[in-house]
Amino acid sequence: MDSISSQNKPEKQAALPSKEQMDWQDLELGMFCHFGMNTFCDQEWGEGSDSPTVFNPLHLDARQWVSTAKEAGFRYFVLTAKHHDGFCLWPTGTSTYSVASSPWKEGRGDVVKECADACRELGVGFGIYLSPWDRHEPCYADKEAYDNFYALQLQELLTGYGPLTEIWFDGAGSEGRNYDWQRIMDLIRRHQPSAMVFNMGAPTIRWVGNEDGVAPYPCWNTADSARGSMFSEAPSHWLPGTPGWVPAECDVPIRKDRWFWHPQEEHLLLSLEQLMDIYYRSVGHGATLLLNVAPDNRGLLPEADVQRLLEFGKEIGRRFGKALAVTAGTGELVELEMPAAAVIDHAEIMEDIAYGERVEEYVLEAYSNGAWLELKRGSAIGHKKIDAFPPVCVKKIRLRVPVATASPKIRRLAVYYCGESSK
Numbered sequence: 060m061d062s063i064s065s066q067n068k069p070e071k072q073a074a075l076p077s078k079e080q081m082d083w084q085d086l087e088l089g090m091f092c093h094f095g096m097n098t099f100c101d102q103e104w105g106e107g108s109d110s111p112t113v114f115n116p117l118h119l120d121a122r123q124w125v126s127t128a129k130e131a132g133f134r135y136f137v138l139t140a141k142h143h144d145g146f147c148l149w150p151t152g153t154s155t156y157s158v159a160s161s162p163w164k165e166g167r168g169d170v171v172k173e174c175a176d177a178c179r180e181l182g183v184g185f186g187i188y189l190s191p192w193d194r195h196e197p198c199y200a201d202k203e204a205y206d207n208f209y210a211l212q213l214q215e216l217l218t219g220y221g222p223l224t225e226i227w228f229d230g231a232g233s234e235g236r237n238y239d240w241q242r243i244m245d246l247i248r249r250h251q252p253s254a255m256v257f258n259m260g261a262p263t264i265r266w267v268g269n270e271d272g273v274a275p276y277p278c279w280n281t282a283d284s285a286r287g288s289m290f291s292e293a294p295s296h297w298l299p300g301t302p303g304w305v306p307a308e309c310d311v312p313i314r315k316d317r318w319f320w321h322p323q324e325e326h327l328l329l330s331l332e333q334l335m336d337i338y339y340r341s342v343g344h345g346a347t348l349l350l351n352v353a354p355d356n357r358g359l360l361p362e363a364d365v366q367r368l369l370e371f372g373k374e375i376g377r378r379f380g381k382a383l384a385v386t387a388g389t390g391e392l393v394e395l396e397m398p399a400a401a402v403i404d405h406a407e408i409m410e411d412i413a414y415g416e417r418v419e420e421y422v423l424e425a426y427s428n429g430a431w432l433e434l435k436r437g438s439a440i441g442h443k444k445i446d447a448f449p450p451v452c453v454k455k456i457r458l459r460v461p462v463a464t465a466s467p468k469i470r471r472l473a474v475y476y477c478g479e480s481s482k
């Protein structure tokens with residue numbers, strides 16, 4: 060009968076999330092913010108040789124970045140404190156290659172602080188990206204010296220800017236290179252024990268493996284490894300003892316293939332339809348979406364990007380802001396009785412992941428003309444699964460779970476009618 064396979068689910072069924080991981084998974088939407096020397100040089104990967112004198116975002120307004128993210132429904136924000144070119148957006152004591160050597164605010168500015176303050180003020184989680192690969196730092200070639208240098212930079216960020224939601228380690232450029240992950244993890248555990256660690260060391264969240272913002276389905280929350288960078292199929296280095304529960308984050312830029320702002324590239328903005336497709340295949344597959352919106356050389360998010368982001372948030376709200384009926388339950392059958400017969404075309408299912416990911420196969424059915432009609436079937440549910448189906452008028456639906464590792468705990472089963480502009 061039910062023949063969906065529970066494809067490649069790692070044998071880690073007993074793995075459970077930490078409280079911090081559950082809180083992070085509830086955030087669902089994060090805004091990535093690539094800003095730095097590249098913003099002023101019309102490039103994606105600086106070589107570390109551009110002069111700090113070009114860094115001068117005269118109208119920089121981190122509050123505009125974060126409040127736009129918040130207004131669109133994004134709940135955390137990750138800033139590139141240092142990209143591969145080595146230029147630091149905070150006045151680090153480790154190098155002169157930083158905002159302190161730029162004309163911006165006469166060398167007295169600190170972009171990391173402005174973002175951290177805006178996030179705190181607006182109640183948005185703050186995260187930092189610190190590229191391990193550093194194309195500027197002269198000691199990079201000397202492993203031991205650079206490990207010390209990197210640990211000092213990280214320590215400054217871990218101790219100077221309040222609580223961090225996430226620390227993002229980018230594998231690009233570091234293929235084949237090993238850093239002192241034990242030491243890096245010790246620092247994080249000491250100074251920011253609640254922060255999520257992205258994809259390296261002993262990560263608590265993993266990379267989904269592409270830069271399209273989409274999770275394959277099923278995307279289980281358990282994994283033993285994940286791809287380390289776009290430039291190699293090799294897995295990133297995970298320390299022994301890494302937790303078995305390591306949910307996926309899907310990162311993608313809002314302008315096709317552009318992480319940094321470039322002049323005259325507004326035409327690369329993804330359409331609302333493309334963004335909604337990404338939403339269904341990231342959040343709708345139980346993963347978290349980290350969408351990059353890059354400030355321009357004024358230090359402001361471009362108007363067109365702001366508009367698109369707000370449209371995106373509004374459309375998510377239009378489709379999923381108000382359920383027609385909601386329930387929760389335990390066991391292999393969870394029924395949802397509608398207050399009155401109504402047309403539905405979407406369902407949202409969430410497991411209570413505090414108990415792990417128990418569902419391995421499910422079928423969603425509607426009661427119609429005296430019989431149960433199949434609307435959708437799938438394997439993983441985990442944090443969230445969004446299913447779209449042709450509109451159908453129903454009085455009752457049910458979730459049937461023919462295969463589970465233990466009695467399913469359904470945190471939410473909700474139905475919606477999204478109508479025309481939906482998938």
Ligand code: FUL
Nearest residue numbers: 103229230231289310318
């Ligand atoms: C990649 C980097 O090379 C890109 O520049 C960007 O930072 C992206 C998020 O990760 O691996």
